[in-house]
Amino acid sequence: MARDDHKAPKALGERLAATRAQTFALAAPLSDADAAIQPFPDASPAKWHLAHTTWFFETFLLRDHVAGYRLFDERFAFLFNSYYEGEGARHPRPKRGMISRPSLDEIRGYRAYVDEALERALPSLSEAALELVEIGINHEQQHQELFLTDILATFAENPLEPAYGHCEEPKATRQSSDDETGLLRSARNDGWVQGTTGVVEIGASDDGFAFDSERPRHRVFLEPHAIAGRKVTNREWAQFIKDGGYSTPTLWLSEGWDWVQREAITAPLYWRDDESEFTLGGRRAIDWTAPVAHVSYFEADAFARWAGARLPTEPEWENFAASADPNLGNQLDQAGAVAPRPGGGPFGDVWEWTASAFASYPGFAPAEGAVGEYNGKFMSGQMVLRGASCATPRGHSRASYRNFFPPSARWQFTGLRLARGA
Numbered sequence: 001m002a003r004d005d006h007k008a009p010k011a012l013g014e015r016l017a018a019t020r021a022q023t024f025a026l027a028a029p030l031s032d033a034d035a036a037i038q039p040f041p042d043a044s045p046a047k048w049h050l051a052h053t054t055w056f057f058e059t060f061l062l063r064d065h066v067a068g069y070r071l072f073d074e075r076f077a078f079l080f081n082s083y084y085e086g087e088g089a090r091h092p093r094p095k096r097g098m099i100s101r102p103s104l105d106e107i108r109g110y111r112a113y114v115d116e117a118l119e120r121a122l123p124s125l126s127e128a129a130l131e132l133v134e135i136g137i138n139h140e141q142q143h144q145e146l147f148l149t150d151i152l153a154t155f156a157e158n159p160l161e162p163a164y165g166h167c168e169e170p171k172a173t174r175q176s177s178d179d180e181t182g183l184l185r186s187a188r189n190d191g192w193v194q195g196t197t198g199v200v201e202i203g204a205s206d207d208g209f210a211f212d213s214e215r216p217r218h219r220v221f222l223e224p225h226a227i228a229g230r231k232v233t234n235r236e237w238a239q240f241i242k243d244g245g246y247s248t249p250t251l252w253l254s255e256g257w258d259w260v261q262r263e264a265i266t267a268p269l270y271w272r273d274d275e276s277e278f279t280l281g282g283r284r285a286i287d288w289t290a291p292v293a294h295v296s297y298f299e300a301d302a303f304a305r306w307a308g309a310r311l312p313t314e315p316e317w318e319n320f321a322a323s324a325d326p327n328l329g330n331q332l333d334q335a336g337a338v339a340p341r342p343g344g345g346p347f348g349d350v351w352e353w354t355a356s357a358f359a360s361y362p363g364f365a366p367a368e369g370a371v372g373e374y375n376g377k378f379m380s381g382q383m384v385l386r387g388a389s390c391a392t393p394r395g396h397s398r399a400s401y402r403n404f405f406p407p408s409a410r411w412q413f414t415g416l417r418l419a420r421g422a
């Protein structure tokens with residue numbers, strides 16, 4: 001098979017159709033009211049995700065590359081442009097939840113209109129336009145994950161605790177005694193993987209799709225280190241709480257301690273007082289053996305310090321995960337409720353915070369054109385997460401993938417794995 005066969009119009013068209021259908025299916029359980037709520041300014045209504053991903057294709061592909069294409073509604077650019085300064089004025093992000101119209105059904109109509117135009121255009125698109133289809137697919141996959149985490153945040157606000165879908169019941173719902181703690185056991189002997197020491201290469205090669213921020217591939221030097229063979233679990237997090245983790249200022253970065261105090265943070269975002277947590281499957285008992293999720297960078301960093309370890313750097317993580325298959329693990333296969341499960345590898349369940357700030361690699365060049373605003377302009381005040389989560393569409397992740405969020409964000413499926421000098 002030729003290297004670029006995955007980009008041939010047919011395969012690309014099939015992937016495009018499957019991605020668009022998956023987003024459509026994600027909205028199936030929602031009422032118009034569910035889809036209009038914005039639980040907080042950084043999250044977006046489900047309806048907005050449906051429309052914004054469509055606007056992305058309509059603007060950068062159909063409008064710019066298909067002669068004679070007519071916009072579905074020229075007012076939509078103002079509503080559904082996210083952050084592209086090059087595309088002009090837009091509706092303020094914190095007010096996305098105020099848009100009760102167009103209705104969910106009208107947005108579905110918008111999607112169908114753009115889908116038909118994409119299907120018609122695909123056979124005759126230029127190479128440059130086909131690249132935009134690929135970016136559009138990956139962009140929409142990112143929004144599928146945000147769709148799920150934003151609807152989780154939305155339903156978590158509702159005292160009736162509605163379930164988005166059905167989730168498998170966890171198996172280990174009772175806390176065991178301290179001597180069963182994997183972390184303490186592994187800190188002594190097993191569970192640590194010796195990392196490579198010396199010069200290694202990280203970043204995406206020139207083959208295949210990757211976001212601009214993953215390139216160029218380049219050399220870095222790794223000091224002797226070890227990295228935990230698994231992610232930190234809910235049980236270990238409960239011990240951190242029991243040991244006063246959230247009330248010991250010396251464990252925290254200054255900004256993190258301010259945040260803990262100001263927001264009165266005492267546990268992961270969706271934990272409740274009775275050893276239960278709120279999930280996309282509704283409220284259920286915490287699975288103590290599953291990886292901890294919905295913790296911020298500040299919390300992950302404090303936990304690592306408490307455990308006598310630290311977070312891995314990006315190069316350490318990428319070198320560790322380079323030989324793992326990014327298509328394996330608990331990732332999103334079809335629309336429905338998802339939750340982290342015990343026993344997974346580096347890809348799936350929860351994204352892993354790293355100790356690295358989101359910054360450009362040596363020789364970084366933003367993508368050409370309007371999509372040049374995609375990543376580069378966010379390289380300030382964000383920390384990198386690696387891997388993939390249970391809400392990441394399978395096929396979207398790779399070892400060089402750089403997810404990023406501000407250090408206090410925790411509504412994504414975010415957890416951690418420990419590292420240490422060795």
Ligand SMILES: [Fe+2]
Nearest residue numbers: 052082139143
């Ligand atoms: Fe977007």
